[in-house]
Amino acid sequence: MSGVNIRDLSIAFGGHKVIEKLNLSVVEGEFLVLLGPSGCGKSTLLHSIAGLIEVSEGQIEIGGQDMTWAEPSERGIGMVFQSYALYPTMTVERNMSFGLRVNRVPKAEIEKRVARAAEILQLGPLLARKPSQLSGGQRQRVAIGRALVREAGVFLFDEPLSNLDAKLRGELRRELKLLHKNLGSTMIYVTHDQVEAMTLASRVVVMKSGQIQQIGTPAEVYEKPQNRFVAGFLGAPGMNFVDSRIEIENGQPVLRSPFALGLGDYDFQVKPQNGQAVTLGLRPEHISITPDGAWEAEIQLVEPMGNHQVLWLKAGDVLLSAVVHEALDFVADQRVRFTVDVKRVSLFDQGTEARL
Amino acid sequence: MATSRLKARLRGLTPWSALLPLAATVLVAYLGTALWSLWISVSNSRTFPGTEFVGLSQYERLFDNDRWQHALYNLGIYGVLFIAACMVIGFLLAVFIDQKVRGEGVLRVAFLYPYAMSFVATGLVWQWVLNPESGLQNAMQQLGWQGFTFDWIIDQDKVIYTVVIASVWQASGLVMALMLAGLRGIDVEIWKAAQLDGVPAWRVYLSVVLPMMGPTLATVFVLLSTAVVKAFDVVVAMTQGGPGTASDLPAKFIMDHLFGRANLALASAGAMTMLLTVLVIVAPLLYLRSRKKEGGHA
């Protein structure tokens, strides 16, 4: 089990800077997820930790040793790729043992490691099969098995579930979480799927354009997003954003338009200014439909989702989505009243997009 | 306006009428000629087609014929050397070009342009280059290597090797192009996985890449083999089958006997032998292919 320390990392491709002065510490034993849209640099970062991409500047430390220029096979890591990258002409057993054989690991040791990995991943009956004879989920397990037999300190995952259908993705997600619980190894996981990030991570690193936007536990990044990008990226349906302006009345900050909202209970990180242009962020589940709610809206659309409903509310010029778990009947064009839990909302400065 | 059943039927014939050239070619030009040659090879034809069935006696005479035996011997040497050299050189060229070298485009042109030249031109150029008096041997001697000899082209035992050299020069570029396409079809992440496992590059090529290129290798082998069996132009241009008949090949033997020496049956027996050889090489591949995929729309 190793930790990873990244200091002032910069990576450039042909003059184009993909990552600039990035700092990150991965704690031993944690499941760290790199989350972000395509092109944000998360895969590049992962591949540079693996040693598959050369860095321009900075340092990468794995298990306390400087591995910035080390070969991938010397870094004490295992990696699982998006397309599994299994050797198609070899059996499962040979796929897992190939690297060990090349490095002259004693035969007895190889057998021991392969057997252990096969047991953990339930690959026993599949050992003699070739990749073409396996299902998607089985192939992914073999890919994980190949990383496991290396007995590495850190495991890297490059969007391993994107090639699977939704149902399979859910199953393998749970298996991965169990795997981490049982092995306790350090795992760094790249994905663009926020559900995977939320369910698997001990900490989430949200990235955009080569920069880290926020690091925190899933709860932290979800409840207290530090900027508008993080707020909008997590959560489905996405957060509602309403532009407004802060006014200080009697020493208390409030919003006046599009509806009045007292901000006394809001946990400000930065002191608000009078007249400051802000964006109010409301998660759909923080909007409650109550008959004595302070504000009024007209239901534009109802989306029944089985165990909950999504209501699209038009309040004045603003369109908001709200999530309702109770089995109440709502119809389009119905007028309702709603309230907002001020303690749970987010406020962002319109200019800097940072959290207030 | 509803169409009568008759009209619909007639319209259904249109695709068939469009395929008439195909049908005619297949039935007459391919099947017809093959059957005709088969008949001739078991008949008593000489200058003109004969009318008697003589069993396999023509084949016996063929395989007793010294010149044919020598042609077969040459074919064996030529075939083995040509195929081996082309595949090895082609593979190496493809592997090296695939190493992200600069000027890949120019290098590819350099390797592949010989394939654009006719066999005749190839044979003629190499005949000139390997000419002992004015070609390579002479030039090397003039440059200082007095003892350098390269007179294979007039040496009865070695002339077939010169034909091999010329042919390999022409065809290696094609093999390279095919292998390069095969190499590039390999998933990039497999390379990364191997790199992570600490597998050295040569070992990856040997244990992972080559097995994955099985279909490509098979295709190339079949292509080269059929080219070997059909080799004619290059021999005519380079050595005219000589000195004497030292560099004779079956294709030339057959052509000579069809038109020059006017022994139809013997030539046809030779032709049928060639056909059999080709079918033996090709049939397994075609069978596997047709089972794997059904082309066209399902």
Added chain:
Amino acid sequence: MKKNGKRSHFTPARIGVYGFLLFSAAFFLAPLYIMLTTSFKSMDEIRLGQIFSLPHTLTFDAWRLAWSEACTGVACEGVRAGFWNSVRIAVPSTVLPILIGALNGYCLSFWRPRGANWLFGVLMLGAFIPLQVMIYPLVKLEAALGMYSSLTGIVVVHIIFSMPVMTLLFRNYYAAIPMELFKAARIDGGGFWRIFVQLMLPMSVPIVIVAAIMQITGVWNDYILGLVFAGRENLPMTVQLNNVINTTTGERLYNVNMAATMLTSAVPLLVYLVSGRWFVRGITAGAVKG
């Protein structure tokens, strides 16, 4: 590998790669170099026997002789006549096989008449039949039809021998076009020929280019078919080239020979240089044969 500092790009391995490639390139380019230099030398210089040297004085005489005065058998008019013969053979032998191949591919891919696949299968097999099996009966057949030793004769032969590859190219190309497109056209009222001419052919430009490149090169470089079927007045350039070089009496004019070889190879080499990618695409498509 080093742990301290960047990985160097000039490893021995890298140098070896470039070395091998450059050495190989030299081997492949050497004959071309020799051809060109020889063709520009005078006979006196050639007799000195230094094939690797550059010409001391550039003379274009050899080229002129090769083009218009070299002896190709009976006549001594250079390979010029052969050039035009090759053109007259190549044009119809490219256009017609492409049209027929497209028609076959279209028919097999979209209409799929019963039993047509069997025909196609035999055609594919037929592509491997050595031409020595076919050549004599074809000669007799053409003679019976009165087209032996004529331009028609050689074009028909080229059509026959190129049909497998052409049909395969187009069939595979049309297989990638969605069947829904074809069905939509039929619903719109298109018949067999209209769909072919107005829909499929215009969509076939890429594959037509590939087919044309393959066919032009193949026909131009053909020797044996032209020798047997074209007739004395239509002998293609390759046949005349061989005559110039291998059937001369008296002193062999090597510079003329090399010039003639260059002239004969000019067209396909030009096609190759211009078409680059398409050429390779053609070979890989046709050579893979299914």
